[in-house]
Amino acid sequence: MFALLTQDPAKINHIENPAPPQVVDAYGQLPKLASTFDHVDGLFYFTYVVCIFFFVIIVGVILFSMVKYRRKTWDQPAVSNVTHNTPLEVVWTVIPLIIVMIMFAWGFKGSMDMTTVPLEASRNTYKATAKQWNWTFTYPNHPSQSYGEVWMEVNKPAQFLLESTDVLHAFYMPAMRVKRDVIPGRYQTVWFEPKEVGDYHLFCAEYCGDDHSKMYAKVHVVTAEEFAKAPWDTFDDSTPAAAAKSGESLYKQLCVSCHSVNGAPGTGPSWKGLFAKNADGTFTGRQREVLVAGQKQTITVDDAYVTESIRQPMAKLVAEAPYDRGGMSAFPDLDDRKIKALIEYMKSLAEAK
Numbered sequence: 001m002f003a004l005l006t007q008d009p010a011k012i013n014h015i016e017n018p019a020p021p022q023v024v025d026a027y028g029q030l031p032k033l034a035s036t037f038d039h040v041d042g043l044f045y046f047t048y049v050v051c052i053f054f055f056v057i058i059v060g061v062i063l064f065s066m067v068k069y070r071r072k073t074w075d076q077p078a079v080s081n082v083t084h085n086t087p088l089e090v091v092w093t094v095i096p097l098i099i100v101m102i103m104f105a106w107g108f109k110g111s112m113d114m115t116t117v118p119l120e121a122s123r124n125t126y127k128a129t130a131k132q133w134n135w136t137f138t139y140p141n142h143p144s145q146s147y148g149e150v151w152m153e154v155n156k157p158a159q160f161l162l163e164s165t166d167v168l169h170a171f172y173m174p175a176m177r178v179k180r181d182v183i184p185g186r187y188q189t190v191w192f193e194p195k196e197v198g199d200y201h202l203f204c205a206e207y208c209g210d211d212h213s214k215m216y217a218k219v220h221v222v223t224a225e226e227f228a229k230a231p232w233d234t235f236d237d238s239t240p241a242a243a244a245k246s247g248e249s250l251y252k253q254l255c256v257s258c259h260s261v262n263g264a265p266g267t268g269p270s271w272k273g274l275f276a277k278n279a280d281g282t283f284t285g286r287q288r289e290v291l292v293a294g295q296k297q298t299i300t301v302d303d304a305y306v307t308e309s310i311r312q313p314m315a316k317l318v319a320e321a322p323y324d325r326g327g328m329s330a331f332p333d334l335d336d337r338k339i340k341a342l343i344e345y346m347k348s349l350a351e352a353k
């Protein structure tokens, strides 16, 4: 069982951006704590020990009584007719009440700590946008973004402003001991202070559709020096080849969960054959039957169509089941350069005519 927990996730997940392996403790319980929220562990293990203690006592008494006081002959009279015992009942009500109040006070204090955002964290606010099925991060005091991966500075409290563009998701970083629902149409926040340099997981912890299990991100906690170099800022479109490469990495972070490039059908149509390469090095888009407001039309795939498909996926739906029902939510944050890079990547997949 522990082998399963420590198995390399790259082998479990077929996505091309594998999460780092999870570090679990000797009992396969909580992953290593990497933030300041240590009260979570105290409360967790306290509850755990209380549960085991009472489980053993209660089940022990039941098993013992079953054997000791079982009916041995059909006509054996009842050993006792006692129906209640007031002192005993007071004891088994008051003791659990005290224990439950301890858990409540402990949890309430922790919950207050987690919801009261310190000024330092609110000055270091990230935005995390959840959508089917990926995470987009916008950096504090930085115009840039990253997808499926986020970099944070060690020992610096940070706040995440959480937003969903489609359905319910949940922001869950086990190593940091934080979890918060991400609700469409409403901003949620969560804060913590990462204490150790390393790579950690961010999971979506709310079932959000077919590829919910692919909806995770890597969290890199790095030193201040490393952070100052903005390692996430790798976007380069200085040459068509560099743009195609940047486009490929955007594809792997944002689109791979729905679109294949090898012709395999997915939640969205494959990108194989979207463009073909002409002898003179130019590209021709394929013919596409699309639905515009429910009416069938045939168009030729070009940059404008691809751009529109990304910004307003519902404007022209691929007229082919199951794609004609839509299913892609728009990417309003992708700027022109990134869309250009994605198109460059689609063209780099083209085969010669």
Ligand SMILES: [Cu+2]
Pocket (backbone or CB within 6 Å): 130, 131, 133, 168, 169, 170, 204, 205, 206, 207, 208, 212, 215
């Ligand atoms: Cu999700």
